[in-house]
Each structure stands twice: as C-alpha cells, then as structure tokens.
Amino acid sequence: MIRLTGCCVVALLLAFLPSAVLAQQPTADATHDALRVLKQEMEDALNTQDIDRLLSHLHPDVSFTTMNNDVRVGKESIRAYYDEMMRGPNRVVDRIQAKFEVDDLTRLYGDTGIARGSSRDHYVLTDGTDIVIDGRWTCTLVREGDHWRIAAFHYSTNVFDNPLLTRVKHLAVAGATVIGLGALVAGAAIGRRLRRRSPGPAPHAP
Numbered sequence: 001m002i003r004l005t006g007c008c009v010v011a012l013l014l015a016f017l018p019s020a021v022l023a024q025q026p027t028a029d030a031t032h033d034a035l036r037v038l039k040q041e042m043e044d045a046l047n048t049q050d051i052d053r054l055l056s057h058l059h060p061d062v063s064f065t066t067m068n069n070d071v072r073v074g075k076e077s078i079r080a081y082y083d084e085m086m087r088g089p090n091r092v093v094d095r096i097q098a099k100f101e102v103d104d105l106t107r108l109y110g111d112t113g114i115a116r117g118s119s120r121d122h123y124v125l126t127d128g129t130d131i132v133i134d135g136r137w138t139c140t141l142v143r144e145g146d147h148w149r150i151a152a153f154h155y156s157t158n159v160f161d162n163p164l165l166t167r168v169k170h171l172a173v174a175g176a177t178v179i180g181l182g183a184l185v186a187g188a189a190i191g192r193r194l195r196r197r198s199p200g201p202a203p204h205a206p
C-alpha cells in the first residue's frame with residue numbers, strides 16, 4: 001500500500017511538473033512586450049544623450065557596426081565612440097533625434113532574438129549642417145535571466161542616395177562652377193594683357 005501511494009505521488013509530480021516549468025517561462029506575448037520596452041528605452045536614451053542608460057541595455061561583449069563603417073566591441077569601446085562623435089573637442093554631431101521602427105516581431109530562437117527595422121534620424125552637425133537620414137538596422141538580442149540585452153547592432157544607410165551624398169554632389173557642382181568662372185575671368189584678364197602688349201600695325205611705306 002505504501003509503495004502504491006508512493007507511485008501515485010510520483011505520477012502526480014510528473015504530471016504537474018511540465019505545467020509548473022511552463023508557468024515559469026515567459027509567454028511569447030510577454031517576451032515581445034519586453035522587447036518593445038527595450039526598443040523604446042534605447043530610443044529615449046539616445047535622444048536624451050544618456051549614454052549610461054543606453055549602455056545598461058547592452059551585453060558586455062556587444063558588437064556595434066556604425067553608419068560610418070566603424071566597428072566597436074564592448075561597452076567601453078562604444079562609450080569612447082559616443083564621446084568622440086558627440087562630446088569631444090573634435091566632435092562631429094551636435095545633437096540627434098532618432099525614431100526606430102521594427103519591420104515585424106522579433107524572431108525568437110530560445111534565449112536569442114533577431115530583430116530588424118528602419119530608423120529616421122535627424123542630425124544637427126557641429127558645422128551647422130541639418131540633415132535627416134533614413135537608415136536600416138539589424139539587432140541580435142540575448143536573454144540573461146529576466147532581462148534582454150543587445151548583443152549586436154548593425155546600422156546602415158543607402159550609399160547611393162542619402163543627404164550627405166547629395167550635399168557632396170552640390171558642393172562638387174558649386175566648386176566646378178566657381179573654378180569655371182575663375183578660369184573665364186583669368187582667361188579674359190590674360191587676353192586683355194596680351195592685347196595691350198602686342199605692337200600696333202607696322203606703318204605703310206611711302
């Protein structure tokens with residue numbers, strides 16, 4: 001009888017164990033809600049220039065490929081890049097406002113997720129240039145306990161059609177125009193000088 005009772009207890013434990021384990025695992029909806037919060041956190045941290053808040057959501061070995069094709073690995077490397085671009089004496093960016101959009105739900109592979117989407121980034125550069133860039137991004141996330149961390153982030157933009165390229169083209173056209181006008185003015189000045197120096201017509205013999 002005791003043996004039978006023990007078997008029944010074991011059977012009940014085995015029956016309820018999967019349910020208990022599943023109850024401890026976050027549902028897919030809860031996971032996607034957490035990832036939406038993370039996306040908003042990253043956006044707010046970037047727009048308020050709160051680098052410590054931004055770094056708190058990154059994996060220690062995070063890999064970040066920037067729009068200018070720089071690759072930074074680790075939190076402190078990313079902090080150095082941020083300081084170089086936005087805080088240092090030779091900084092390029094004065095301020096930025098970014099808006100991130102996702103293409104669809106993050107693809108989940110156990111404790112790993114892959115997300116992709118777009119961003120619309122408004123930059124004001126230190127030289128006064130005001131531009132809006134439409135970018136594309138891919139993000140790899142890993143779950144550590146109850147928290148999701150960004151393990152890799154790759155950012156890119158269209159190298160054949162973007163505001164920076166358009167600005168360079170306009171500068172090139174303006175430069176070519178100035179050079180052309182300068183050449184015309186120089187040519188006219190040289191022509192006048194040569195005409196002044198040229199001797200007049202030889203006198204006719206009587």
